[in-house]
Amino acid sequence: MFKPKLLVTTLIALPLALPAMADGWPPEELNLVTHSSSGGGGDVMMRNLGQTMESEFGISTVVDNRVGGSGAVALSWLANQAPTDGTAIMSVTPTQLITPLRADGIPGYQDVTPIARLFIDPSTLYVHENSEFETIEELLEHARENPRSLSIGIGSAGSLDQLVLQNFEAATGIEVRTVPHEGGGDAVVALLGQHVDAVVGEPGQALTHLDNGTLRMLTVFQEERLDAYPDVPTLSEIGYEVVSNKFRGVFGPPGMDPDLANEIADKLSTLYEAEPWNTYWVEGSMNPAFLGPDDFVSFLDGANEEMGDFIESLE
């Protein structure tokens, strides 16, 4: 049965339907929002993701730095003004949990759509090559015998590094002096100059020095040893449970269609091996730790509770 009329209507309708059918997400122009300024952690992540998506999907991407208020500006924009059609996604780190806990009236993860967790940044403890401590046990022994004698640098106050350090002190029963800096890089400089005894932070910020031996990693705060440093024991191996959950992922605006969120998460989960995304996370010593929308929300529930207790402990 040949129905010319149907064919004609189909042909007319086809181009209209195509944009919506064209594999859905990603759209031709994707807005990658971040609270970081140029060169900051979230900015570097989104620029790498953008480059990767451009070459993988042939789309164009724009990194949109909505800087200010320790992430509050970007969160408010996402919660109130962002388009919900998947043309804008935002980078998230624990900052997006901590800022709403610190001040009232800032939208939190409950007010937007968590899409995917992508990585966990390992938290580690390292010392200078001239340090007297060869192992984490030696450091612990010294710290127990001489309370408050060790100074340990962290990237910034009220950050995940500080939470890990606090948990580390509580679990092992030691007391140290916490020295916050203006970011992880500054803490590493202080350690290179031997102005602090150790640093708790990501290996990514000290890669060169860890690889050429100027700095020595003593322990890892996560379940498994790091692939890049197979000789460094985790803290749980010597009997203390301290695990860091420094995650990186993406959020979408509130009211996003759950199917769309799932689709975005699926697409992002296929990118780990693509370049320059792969170089980005391997060089940064991150662990791929993908969670889809639903699992990400339950993960955030747990992390948010722990963070809330931590913020209270600071006040």
Next chain:
Amino acid sequence: MIEVSAILEALLNVLTPYTLFFLVLGVLIGIVAGILPGINGAIGISLILPFTFGMEPATALIMMLGLWGGQNFGGGVTAALVHAPGAASGAATLFDGYPMAQKGQAGKALGIICVSSSIGWFLSTIMLAVIAIPLAAFALRFSAPEYFAVGIFGLSMVASMATKNIFKGAIATLFGLAIVTIGTDPFSGLPRFTFGRFELMDGINFLVVMIGVFAIAEVLVQVQKPNVQAKVKKFSRELPSWREIRALLPTMFRSAGIGMLVGTAPGAGGSIAAFIAYNEAKRFSRKPEEFGYGSQEGLAAPEAANNATEGGAMVPLLALGIPGSGAAAVILASMILYGLRPGPQIFTEQPVLVYSLFFGLALGAVALLILGLLLTPYLALVMRIPKPYLITGVAGIAFMAAMAITGLLFDVRLVLLFGVVGYIMRKLDFPPAPMILALVLGFMIETSLRRALIMSDGDWSIFMTRPIAATILAVAILSFLYPMLREIVGRLRQRSAKQ
């Protein structure tokens, strides 16, 4: 251990039309970015980053370095012409650049800015090439007590900046320090004096204050003056003479050295270097009374210093893989994207790349000199705009700049607020410069003081027992007392002469 073959290869790499084209383009984009308020080096480099993929890493990085240097010059241009810096590094250029342009010597002012920027840039490149590795080791000896000492040394300049009335200068300084406390407490991570406004959680950007206190206040002052429209303002596009430049060379050399050293210390930046160089120029000057009223030395010093910080910042960037500023952070991120890993080993593993960057920097300084001097007569034309249009334009640029820095309407209101504050300060004869100085240095002083005391577990002797910190602090006290002592001695002499 100089590898001649690597140097030659690098030179041949850089001297290709391809690389030179992108270097000049980078410098040009940088000049424009610097002139436009709200676009700093980090943003400019991020904007060109996507276009550099597919280039040779060396070419891409040289283009970025060119942009960075060009933007340090552009920031000074805006400072001199419209009384608001186009970039943070141009903050100290405003003090003598603006009066000079107002006197009808816009061409001369921009010419001096251009020549000192280029010379500062070129000299710092040579220093970088010669002593990068020992300098990196020196930078590592700087920790919280030393940064605190540098901050206090910087604040001691208040004494020489506010020679008319030291008490008003002190009040302005304290006001600036008070503004710095707004934001997030750097040691507890909790909001501090934010009045429940999340816009204040990152503190008040000092450019926002500067734009208000200088540009908007100037507009308010100008509006009240009778419009001398009929009389065409004296105006000259004439460039500085060779004799004038030669007389400024010692100032430029000294300032480049200061900029290089300050730039090497991660955490201090172009604006701090420019202020320190400005003050040292005043101290060494035979005519310190001209400073603030269009002194050529006062213009050359901060510009030579802020461009020299680029060479300085390359030291920790290349030798330690540590970015000392926003622009350096973007360059570091791009290097990692290109698969390059800065650190001490890069000098031995990638000598050609490193030497290419050195040559690129040196040629960038030359490109800036040529481009800057070609553009200067046209830029200076801004001063020909009739006053009513000019001040309307300045007000527009000021608000646009405030919007561009963070994208928040809140900051536009802050600019207006600080405009009124600046206007009142001028009417009551409070000097605005010490306030800006306190804003630039306040954060570093607070954090390094508190960090030093954590490091020493509350023991204040840490500032006396560390030789570098103790030396800088001693110099700071002397430099604070010097202008006052000189004045007292001068008065005593006058008195004894009369008797």
